[in-house]
Amino acid sequence: MKIEILGTGCSKCTALEAVVKEAIAKSGKFIQLEKVDDIMKIMEYQVVSTPGLVIDGKVVSTGKLLSVSEVLSFIA
Amino acid sequence: MWKEIVDYLTNNLLQLDGHLGEAVNFFIYDTVKIWFLLITIIFVVSYLRTHFNTEYVRAHLQGKSQLYGNILAALFGIITPFCSCSAIPLFLGFIQARIPIGVTFSFLISSPMNNEIAIALLFGLFGWKITAVYIGFGLLVAIVGGFIIGRLGMEKYILMDVKPMEGELEEVKINLTNKERIKEAYLYTRDIFKDIYIYVLIGVGVGAFIHGYIPTDFIAKYAGAGNPFAVLIAVVMGIPMYSNAAGIMPLVEVLTGKGMLLGTALSFMMAVTALSLPEAMILKKILHVKLIATFFTIVGVDIIVIGYLFNFLL
Numbered sequence: 577m578k579i580e581i582l583g584t585g586c587s588k589c590t591a592l593e594a595v596v597k598e599a600i601a602k603s604g605k606f607i608q609l610e611k612v613d614d615i616m617k618i619m620e621y622q623v624v625s626t627p628g629l630v631i632d633g634k635v636v637s638t639g640k641l642l643s644v645s646e647v648l649s650f651i652a
Numbered sequence: 653m654w655k656e657i658v659d660y661l662t663n664n665l666l667q668l669d670g671h672l673g674e675a676v677n678f679f680i681y682d683t684v685k686i687w688f689l690l691i692t693i694i695f696v697v698s699y700l701r702t703h704f705n706t707e708y709v710r711a712h713l714q715g716k717s718q719l720y721g722n723i724l725a726a727l728f729g730i731i732t733p734f735c736s737c738s739a740i741p742l743f744l745g746f747i748q749a750r751i752p753i754g755v756t757f758s759f760l761i762s763s764p765m766n767n768e769i770a771i772a773l774l775f776g777l778f779g780w781k782i783t784a785v786y787i788g789f790g791l792l793v794a795i796v797g798g799f800i801i802g803r804l805g806m807e808k809y810i811l812m813d814v815k816p817m818e819g820e821l822e823e824v825k826i827n828l829t830n831k832e833r834i835k836e837a838y839l840y841t842r843d844i845f846k847d848i849y850i851y852v853l854i855g856v857g858v859g860a861f862i863h864g865y866i867p868t869d870f871i872a873k874y875a876g877a878g879n880p881f882a883v884l885i886a887v888v889m890g891i892p893m894y895s896n897a898a899g900i901m902p903l904v905e906v907l908t909g910k911g912m913l914l915g916t917a918l919s920f921m922m923a924v925t926a927l928s929l930p931e932a933m934i935l936k937k938i939l940h941v942k943l944i945a946t947f948f949t950i951v952g953v954d955i956i957v958i959g960y961l962f963n964f965l966l
Contacts, residue, residue: 615744622821624706624707624746626741638706639733643839
């Protein structure tokens, strides 16, 4: 599984990254995490409000700082 | 009823009178009232907002004609959240969807101006009439400002090369149960309130001091009818203050009570929310300074005209 966090360095994006890291640790799964800050790549995902959360190439959330349990529900 | 409780508390229980009593009474009354209204209104707005997001707005603005697009974009600006940190993906994403630059600006002006914090504070401090006037003129500024920018042909000042997409965007569907919407609204309200309650406290605190101690002629002389440049100065002062809207609005209320003209107050508050220095700095990464300056000038002039018009009419 691969998770991508789309964000250009806003405070919510950094916060989401920390949340996702915690969720991955809690899930105990092997998950690849990538931070995407290239605006062109973000736009390819059709996301206009950051942070965006992409799991296996699919956008699951935009413009929101999710909680650990919400992220866990996506990767479970 | 709340007024009576606070009056009883300050007069009978604490035995305060004179300037100090007035300031304490005002402080307690206003802080709690504004907190209550903030929580209520932010909750309602964020609940409604779970039906929309920026991606949804983009899909709906695609392919709309100039003026209609401006109006629609300004209206969407009321309901969608705005964070200056999202300004770049938003701007480029709109251009990518072939939404005209003027329509994009209508959204970019309306969204921070008609944000839920400003609306809740206005409603709590000034009542629904002033809130309606603020939103009405806010929409007007967004529509007119965006329309003018659209007519100036400034597309060449976008510094990033965005490939326009082919075809139409798919309809964005948001599938949430009512329970999820309420939970989301609750979390959002909690986060926002945590961020701003202290500014409200400081704003009302300083306001209470002015209310109790600073004489009316002092404010009236500098911000009232006696100073013809008041609106202009107010707008310029409003530009660097965006992040502190929650602290500034309670102050403005006190100042109007002390003789600051309402048009001046209105212009000042619009400048605080619509013209944000940090947003300009962020946009500078993708837009030429000329375009940003045009944007600030057009919106600034609009706001100043509104202020003078109001002072003149009332």
